[in-house]
Amino acid sequence: MPKIVDHDDRRRHIAEAVHRVIHDRGMESVSLREVAAEAGMSMGAVQYYVTTKNHMLLLALEHIGIWIGNRVAAVAARQATPLDLLRATVLELLPLDDERSYLNRIGLAFHASSVVDDDQATAMRLGLPLLLSFFADQIRAAQAAGQLAADLDPDKEASILYAFAQGIVNATLVGHYTPDQVTALLDYHLARLRRA
Amino acid sequence: MPKIVDHDDRRRHIAEAVHRVIHDRGMESVSLREVAAEAGMSMGAVQYYVTTKNHMLLLALEHIGIWIGNRVAAVAARQATPLDLLRATVLELLPLDDERSYLNRIGLAFHASSVVDDDQATAMRLGLPLLLSFFADQIRAAQAAGQLAADLDPDKEASILYAFAQGIVNATLVGHYTPDQVTALLDYHLARLRRA
DNA sequence: TCTTTTTTCATGCACTCGCATGATAAACGC
DNA sequence: GCGTTTATCATGCGAGTGCATGAAAAAAGA
Numbered sequence: 332m333p334k335i336v337d338h339d340d341r342r343r344h345i346a347e348a349v350h351r352v353i354h355d356r357g358m359e360s361v362s363l364r365e366v367a368a369e370a371g372m373s374m375g376a377v378q379y380y381v382t383t384k385n386h387m388l389l390l391a392l393e394h395i396g397i398w399i400g401n402r403v404a405a406v407a408a409r410q411a412t413p414l415d416l417l418r419a420t421v422l423e424l425l426p427l428d429d430e431r432s433y434l435n436r437i438g439l440a441f442h443a444s445s446v447v448d449d450d451q452a453t454a455m456r457l458g459l460p461l462l463l464s465f466f467a468d469q470i471r472a473a474q475a476a477g478q479l480a481a482d483l484d485p486d487k488e489a490s491i492l493y494a495f496a497q498g499i500v501n502a503t504l505v506g507h508y509t510p511d512q513v514t515a516l517l518d519y520h521l522a523r524l525r526r527a
Numbered sequence: 528m529p530k531i532v533d534h535d536d537r538r539r540h541i542a543e544a545v546h547r548v549i550h551d552r553g554m555e556s557v558s559l560r561e562v563a564a565e566a567g568m569s570m571g572a573v574q575y576y577v578t579t580k581n582h583m584l585l586l587a588l589e590h591i592g593i594w595i596g597n598r599v600a601a602v603a604a605r606q607a608t609p610l611d612l613l614r615a616t617v618l619e620l621l622p623l624d625d626e627r628s629y630l631n632r633i634g635l636a637f638h639a640s641s642v643v644d645d646d647q648a649t650a651m652r653l654g655l656p657l658l659l660s661f662f663a664d665q666i667r668a669a670q671a672a673g674q675l676a677a678d679l680d681p682d683k684e685a686s687i688l689y690a691f692a693q694g695i696v697n698a699t700l701v702g703h704y705t706p707d708q709v710t711a712l713l714d715y716h717l718a719r720l721r722r723a
Numbered sequence: 724t725c726t727t728t729t730t731t732c733a734t735g736c737a738c739t740c741g742c743a744t745g746a747t748a749a750a751c752g753c
Numbered sequence: 754g755c756g757t758t759t760a761t762c763a764t765g766c767g768a769g770t771g772c773a774t775g776a777a778a779a780a781a782g783a
Contacts, residue, residue, distance in 0.1 A: 335751095335759075336759080358555065359555055359640075362740065363740080363741065364741095373761065375762045376761055378742080383742080384740095384742090436642055439639050439642060440642070442635065442639065442700075442701065443635050443636050443638065443639035444553070444639075446632055447552065456703060459703055487711075491712060491715070491716055493698070494691045494692075494694030494697075494698060495690045495694055496690075497693065497694030498689065498691055498693030498695075500694075502689070502690060504638075504641075504642045505638065505641045505642065505648045505651045505652060507655055516686055516687060519680065519683045531730095532729080532730070558770065559771065568731085568732095569733080570732085571731060571732045571733070572731055572732075575730065575732095580772090
C-alpha cells in the first residue's frame, strides 16, 4: 500500500490558502500558481486535489460556509436567553475584529463572484435559509419569553436583521463604520423590537 | 485645427462598455481588449482616453455613481410627501427590475473590488454620506409632518435603512428574494417606523 | 496643397493564465 | 528486494494580460 495522505486536510490547507489570497490581494489575484505558492506546495500538487480553478474556488467557498457556521454554533451555545442569542449571533456575523473582518472580506468577494457564477451562487444560497430560520426561531422564542414585542413578524424580522447585518458588512469593509458605531446601530434596532 | 472629439462622450462610452462586461462576464473578465471589443473600438483608442486599467475601472465606478445619483434625483423630484420620497428612494436602490438589477450587479462587483483597492474605496465612500444625510433629512421632515414617530433617531434610522437596502441587494442578486418579497419587507419596516 | 495637431491603430514585449503531460518520488504489502 | 499505488513535481502549450511604441489616418487652418 502506498503513501496515504489525509485528503480532507490537504483540501482544507488549499482552501485556506485561497482565503488568504482573496483577503490579501483580492479575488482577481486567485490563480493556481498564486494559491500553490501561498499554500507552500507545487502547482501540480494543488492540481492533484483540485480538478479546476472553479473547483478550487467552490472548495474555498464551502470551507468559508463551514467556518462561519461553526463560529455561529459556538457562540449560540454560550448564550442564555433568546434575545442574547440573537444579538450575539448577529454580532458574530459583523466585521468587529480582525478574524470577523477576514471572514467578511472573503464572504463579500464570493458574494460578488456568485452573481456571475451559478455554482457559487447555489453554494452561497445554502446557508442562508438556515440562518434566517435560526433568527426567526430565536425571535419567536424571545416573544414567548416576553423579551420581544408579540406583534412582530418573526420571518420578516429575521430577513430584515440579516439584511441589516449584510449591509453593515458592505459599508464597514469599504471603511465607512467603526465597530462601535456598528454595535450601537444593532442595539438601537434591537431595542426598538422590545417595544410593542 | 485637427479632428476634435468629445472626450467626455468617449469616456462615457468606454465606461458603459466596462459596465456591460462586468455585468455579463464579471469583474475578472474586464481587460483592455475585452472592453475595447465591447465598446466597438480598437484597444489603442481605449488607451488614448484611459491611461491604465485601474484608471478605466475608476472611470466606470465614477459613472455608476453619477448614474445612480441621477436616478435617485429624478425619483425624488416626483414624490409629494417626505415618507413617499423616502420609500421611493430606497426602492430605487433595490434590484426590482432589469435596469436596477444591472446597476446593482455592477455596484456589488465594485463593492467587493473596493475592499482591495484603496482608490476605488475612496470613490465608493463619496456618495454614501450624501445618501445617508438625504435619508436622515427625509426622516426628520416626515417626523415634522407627523408621518413618522417622533422618537426615532433620524441618523441611526437612515443608516439602518441603507444597510437594510444593501443587504437586500446582496441576497437578491444571488437569487434569494423576489421583487415582491423585497417590497413587502421594506413596507413592513417602514410601517413600523410610523408607530411611536 | 501643405502643415499641424488630434485621434486611431496594429504590433511587440515580457509576463501570467489554466490546464495537460510524463517523469519521479514516496510508501508499504509481498 | 519487487511491484503497485498514491502523491508530487517540473515543464510545455496556446492563449490572454497590461502596457509601450511608432506609424498611419483624419481634420481643418494656412
